[in-house]
Amino acid sequence: xxxxxxxxxxxxxxxxxxxxxEQPKDKKYVKLNTNENPYPPSPKVAEAVAAVARGxxxxxxxxxxxxxxxxxxxxxxxxxxxxxxxNGSDEVLAFSFLAFTDSETPAVFPDVTYSFYPVYGEFxxxxxxxxxxxxxxxxxxxxxxxDDGTVVLTNPNAPTGICLGLTxxxxxLEANPHHVVILDEAYIDFGGESxxxxxxxxxxxxxxxxxxKSRSLAGLRVGYALGSPGLIAALTAVKDSVNSYTLDxxxxxxxxxxxxxxxxxxxxxxxxxxxxxxTAEKLKSLGFTVLPSKANFVFAAHETAPGKVLFRALxxxxxxxxxxxxxxxxxxxxxxIGTDGEMEILLKTLxxxxxxxx
Ligand SMILES: *Cc1c(COP(=O)(O)O)cnc(C)c1O
Numbered sequence: 001x002x003x004x005x006x007x008x009x010x011x012x013x014x015x016x017x018x019x020x021x022e023q024p025k026d027k028k029y030v031k032l033n034t035n036e037n038p039y040p041p042s043p044k045v046a047e048a049v050a051a052v053a054r055g056x057x058x059x060x061x062x063x064x065x066x067x068x069x070x071x072x073x074x075x076x077x078x079x080x081x082x083x084x085x086x087n088g089s090d091e092v093l094a095f096s097f098l099a100f101t102d103s104e105t106p107a108v109f110p111d112v113t114y115s116f117y118p119v120y121g122e123f124x125x126x127x128x129x130x131x132x133x134x135x136x137x138x139x140x141x142x143x144x145x146x147d148d149g150t151v152v153l154t155n156p157n158a159p160t161g162i163c164l165g166l167t168x169x170x171x172x173l174e175a176n177p178h179h180v181v182i183l184d185e186a187y188i189d190f191g192g193e194s195x196x197x198x199x200x201x202x203x204x205x206x207x208x209x210x211x212x213k214s215r216s217l218a219g220l221r222v223g224y225a226l227g228s229p230g231l232i233a234a235l236t237a238v239k240d241s242v243n244s245y246t247l248d249x250x251x252x253x254x255x256x257x258x259x260x261x262x263x264x265x266x267x268x269x270x271x272x273x274x275x276x277x278x279t280a281e282k283l284k285s286l287g288f289t290v291l292p293s294k295a296n297f298v299f300a301a302h303e304t305a306p307g308k309v310l311f312r313a314l315x316x317x318x319x320x321x322x323x324x325x326x327x328x329x330x331x332x333x334x335x336x337i338g339t340d341g342e343m344e345i346l347l348k349t350l351x352x353x354x355x356x357x358x
Contacts, residue, residue, distance in 0.1 A: 093120065156190075207226040
């Protein structure tokens with residue numbers, strides 16, 4: 001055994017942790033690799049943080065996160081018992097695996113999706129049934145209609161950006177009456193239709209969302225789940241078995257200020273969707289295939305230049321995108337939608353690289 005690991009539990013010794021996209025410190029990049037929002041959060045957020053910082057950080061935060069859950073509930077027209085909040089949606093998803101999968105209840109998800117799911121499955125000892133996506137990266141829905149485990153779907157999917165409509169989501173919910181269907185809607189605000197509308201009809205539906213992407217607060221670490229009170233109570237039981245105070249006072253106040261500033265939120269999401277459509281068109285004119293995206297990123301492969309070559313050349317020239325060295329998707333770049341100015345730099349740099357490769 002590796003000497004470094006001699007005191008490690010078997011659980012962690014055998015783990016294969018998730019590797020987040022890089023946050024480089026060597027120089028300043030045009031950073032289009034981790035789907036952060038290019039716009040700052042609502043100005044109300046800084047005001048709220050300043051007010052709390054002057055207040056009582058000596059005291060523990062509210063373990064029930066009541067004010068924030070009420071504010072999120074009001075945004076969606078739900079009572080607080082339909083809302084769970086956590087330290088980023090990664091935590092909410094991890095708790096969901098603990099709450100809704102076990103050795104008898106596998107997790108069911110596509111092969112091309114958020115790469116944290118297999119990590120959770122492995123770490124929490126839940127078997128995984130992995131559904132291969134089709135050649136065009138769409139998901140064969142019949143494979144998610146077997147009522148044989150907890151379905152976990154990123155919608156719009158990552159890293160493809162392809163979004164299922166509510167008719168398909170409804171079919172999946174109907175087909176799994178004995179299992180929870182988790183929809184990870186990290187990117188839904190950029191143009192998809194949230195399954196949150198279906199909550200009154202399906203007690204097996206859990207919608208997970210985050211403040212990291214559409215609310216420009218990746219640095220704050222706040223995510224949430226919307227679902228029937230029974231599902232929310234299960235997540236709360238997990239949380240209170242691990243850490244009662246997952247959200248600090250600054251995060252609680254900042255997230256609440258963000259949800260309450262509706263106009264700012266709608267405006268920035270619309271700006272990103274507009275930039276995405278323009279960027280996709282221009283990428284196509286450079287010879288890229290661009291999958292139809294409803295997210296704040298596009299997934300694109302060039303007709304001749306290999307993905308890995310483009311990724312490295314972009315990096316050398318100060319533009320960072322995400323590249324996955326994995327079967328089926330290793331020719332693609334996942335490019336976060338930044339400001340119009342950032343996308344112009346990306347497109348100009350790509351055009352230069354393609355010219356050099358000729
Ligand atoms: C970014 C992302 C998350 C995690 O978001 P945090 O709230 O920052 O933890 C969850 N799911 C998917 C698919 C994501 O891309």
